[in-house]
Amino acid sequence: MRNVYESAHPLVKHKLTILRDKATKPKKFRELIREIAILLAYEATRDLALAPTTVETPMGLAPGAFLQEQIGLVPVLRAGLGMVEGVWEMMPGSEVWHIGLFRDERTLKPVQYYNKLPVSPTVQVCIVLDPMLATGGSASATVDILKRWGAQRIKYMGIIAAPEGIQTLHDAHPDVDIHLAAVDEKLNEIGYIVPGLGDAGDRQFGTG
Numbered sequence: 001m002r003n004v005y006e007s008a009h010p011l012v013k014h015k016l017t018i019l020r021d022k023a024t025k026p027k028k029f030r031e032l033i034r035e036i037a038i039l040l041a042y043e044a045t046r047d048l049a050l051a052p053t054t055v056e057t058p059m060g061l062a063p064g065a066f067l068q069e070q071i072g073l074v075p076v077l078r079a080g081l082g083m084v085e086g087v088w089e090m091m092p093g094s095e096v097w098h099i100g101l102f103r104d105e106r107t108l109k110p111v112q113y114y115n116k117l118p119v120s121p122t123v124q125v126c127i128v129l130d131p132m133l134a135t136g137g138s139a140s141a142t143v144d145i146l147k148r149w150g151a152q153r154i155k156y157m158g159i160i161a162a163p164e165g166i167q168t169l170h171d172a173h174p175d176v177d178i179h180l181a182a183v184d185e186k187l188n189e190i191g192y193i194v195p196g197l198g199d200a201g202d203r204q205f206g207t208g
């Protein structure tokens with residue numbers, strides 16, 4: 001599928017294996033979510049626009065470049081929270097706009113409970129952060145919200161996806177690049193990714 005990118009990086013694969021392990025405790029789990037998010041951001045931001053500049057070194061002038069566009073990081077509560085700090089450290093000039101959604105356990109449809117976006121868009125590129133792309137309902141709803149806000153360019157960064165979720169997000173928003181650490185086999189009958197890692201929010205926050 002066009003614009004779906006699954007990381008082939010050995011560090012991502014190594015860290016993802018420990019992340020999936022049911023014996024991994026919340027502290028280590030959070031550390032890994034943070035580190036994998038940084039590695040995925042490195043891949044997901046390779047097409048950001050640059051403005052050329054010149055910098056004075058102790059030895060003379062050197063050509064340089066700065067990020068040209070204002071970036072918005074959009075973590076989806078709760079589980080996306082663990083992905084934001086590391087990525088923000090890489091791009092400290094970014095704005096962070098939280099979106100609160102949870103999946104109704106019965107219908108598996110997303111329910112919005114937090115959105116404090118201002119009236120007009122303040123960023124040129126949005127990067128949605130949410131580790132799990134399961135049915136794709138939450139990701140599609142988040143992109144809907146950002147497009148209604150007026151966001152022009154949107155990228156999605158997740159850690160594990162089910163094929164069903166990728167298809168749903170891609171069908172609804174074919175212009176959105178999807179960056180992932182892994183594409184898993186399927187969803188089970190209660191909407192969990194198999195083999196996945198279980199509930200990403202509960203495993204980060206110790207609430208399972």
Ligand code: PRP
Pocket residue numbers: 076077078079080101102103104108110130131132133134135136137138139165191199200201202
């Ligand atoms: C998880 C995950 C996504 C959503 C994915 O959140 O972080 O937001 O499920 O599922 P979908 O693709 O079927 O919509 P959850 O609803 O468990 O909320 P939480 O992060 O607050 O635990």
Ligand code: URA
Pocket residue numbers: 079132134191192193194196197198199200201
């Ligand atoms: N949300 C999760 O946290 N895990 C899944 O497998 C599916 C949705």
